[in-house]
Amino acid sequence: MLDPKLLRANPEEIAEKLKIKGYELDVASFKSLEARRKQSDVETQSLRAERKAASKKIGQLVGSGMSVDEAKAEVNETLSKIDQQLGELETVASSIQLELDNWIMAIPNLPDAEVPAGADEDDNIEVSTYGEPKVFDFDVVDHVSLGESIGNELDFAAGAKLAGSRFAVMKGGIARLHRALAQFMLNTHVDQHGYTEVNVPVIVNADSLRGTGQLPKFEEDLFKLQGDRSFYLAPTAEVPVTNLYRDEIVDTLPLKFTAHTACFRSEAGSAGRDTRGMIRQHQFEKVELIHFSAPAESNNALEELTGHAEAILQALELPYRKVILCGGDLGFSARKTYDLEVWLPGQAKFREISSCSNTGDFQSRRMKARWKNPETGKNEYLHTLNGSGLAVGRTLVAVLENYQNADGSVTVPEVLKPYMGGLEKIS
Structure with missing residues (x-):
């Protein structure tokens, strides 16, 4: 939520700044x-x-x-x-x-001064790259074909039978690999990056969704539960974890949390997009990273959080690129966002695997989440940041496709072998 005082002081200036997001105030x-x-x-x-x-x-x-x-x-x-x-x-x-x-x-957050102009994802600007896409000496296939060839351990037909389209069932080695990825991410963020792990509900109330900006604007993207109370399935762990400090005042910053949860999205606006495979599912899992930061430190916190997500990709030796989102692609609550896009040989393109955002005090105003500034002695709005560290399903897709072999097997990345009982290959 924007500061009403800023709006009252100069609404024309605010309107001009919002144009970069394609929003006409x-x-x-x-x-x-x-x-x-x-x-x-x-x-x-x-x-x-x-x-x-x-x-x-x-x-x-x-x-x-x-x-x-x-x-x-x-x-x-x-x-x-x-x-x-x-x-x-x-x-x-x-x-x-x-x-x-x-x-x-209903007004989106103001973009940071560093956000470039642009209409959509095609106008995002590449900041850096890591690794080189592997050159295969055989015809690569995508994760759907790999899952079918490995004993049908990635079964979309079963998912459709149990729930409908955009669901999948994982079995055997692929299910274990999916679990190993989540465990590896959590352990890395807790043991190496200093996050506190939290286990939170995946059913949230309307107040929580309003606090992080999903309501009222994006209700069509949510799964709402039937009943006499306004409950929803959480679209991301950002919602419950960020709301931990709703209506509270904290004494010490920064605070860093990580959580592994299932996430649920109706994908209301994505008809016809990514209908094949696991890229865009109604149910998926993420390891989320959340920072609560002092305002003066939030820009540095965004670089740190993004670096922690990058560390997972680097440990898995997956080629990726980092882009800064242009105004037209910037999310409703975000003032600045980096996307990490991993290389997928099966699609021969980079695809988003993590989105890391600084929302400034936009969410904290909605939540009334504050901190006691030791310099002023006053209660002030803190800054919130969030990012995927990483989306587990998309990371699974990237591992399957980048580590595939000519015989249809998949080599287990070195860092995941301790989580896989020493298993070398899934075949």
């Missing part, structure tokens, strides 16, 4: 709402002052010769009328404020 609507809010405040304050003055009249009326009972009756009648008017006005004021709050909640 309706300045006229904002000014109209603000004018109504201000007028309501003026009228309310005027009535309250009138009520205060009226309550002091009893002494004046008694002094002018009226009896105490008569003075009280006259003043109480006046107060009753003012209270009725005040109640009606406060109801209107509350309605205007709610409308204004909802309107502001």
Whole structure:
């Protein structure tokens, strides 16, 4: 949520900055709402002052010769009328404020000054690369064909039978490899990068989704549970982990957490995209990285968090590139984002495997998550950051395709062998 004070101070400047995200801020609507809010405040304050003055009249009326009972009756009648008017006005004021709050909640975060202009992912700018795509001396296949050739251990037909399209069943060595990847990621982030591991619910309430920005704008992308309460399946562990500090004040920063969870997305806007394989599933798993940072340190925290995600790809010796997202591809809550894109031989292209974002105080304002600044002694909004470290299913795809052999087997990466009981190959 943007700082309302910034909007009030210069809505035209905010509108100009948001254009890089392709968002047109309706300045006229904002000014109209603000004018109504201000007028309501003026009228309310005027009535309250009138009520205060009226309550002091009893002494004046008694002094002018009226009896105490008569003075009280006259003043109480006046107060009753003012209270009725005040109640009606406060109801209107509350309605205007709610409308204004909802309107502001729908505005995306301001982009960082370093975010390049651009319309979509084709305009993202490459920052760095790691490794070289392997040159194979045989015709490579994608992870779907590999899964079928390895005893059908990656079974999309079974997933469709059990749940529907965009689901998969993993078995045997591939299921174990998937589990090994998650374990390796968690252990690396906890033991080497200093994260605290948390285990969180994958069912979240509406307040949690509003806190991180999924509601109200992106409800169609969520799986909502039926019942008399607003429960949803979490689209990412970013939601429950970031909300750990909703409505709280922390004394010490930074704080770093990692969590391995299942994630659920309806993929409402992706009809026809990535229908083959595991790239875009309704249910998938991620190891998430979350930072709570002091504002002055959040830019450095983004570099650190992104580096931790890169460390997993480097340990697995997977070629990848790092890009900074342009304004048109930048997420609703993000002010700056790096995407890590891993090389997939089966598609002969780089595909996103991690998205690492600094949201500034955008989420903390929505959540009322604050920290006590030791320099000022005041409670201030902290900064939140998040990133995949990594998406487990997509990492599995990358390992299968990059470590495939001519006979259809898959070599187990060196760092994963301790998690695979020493197994050298999946075949």
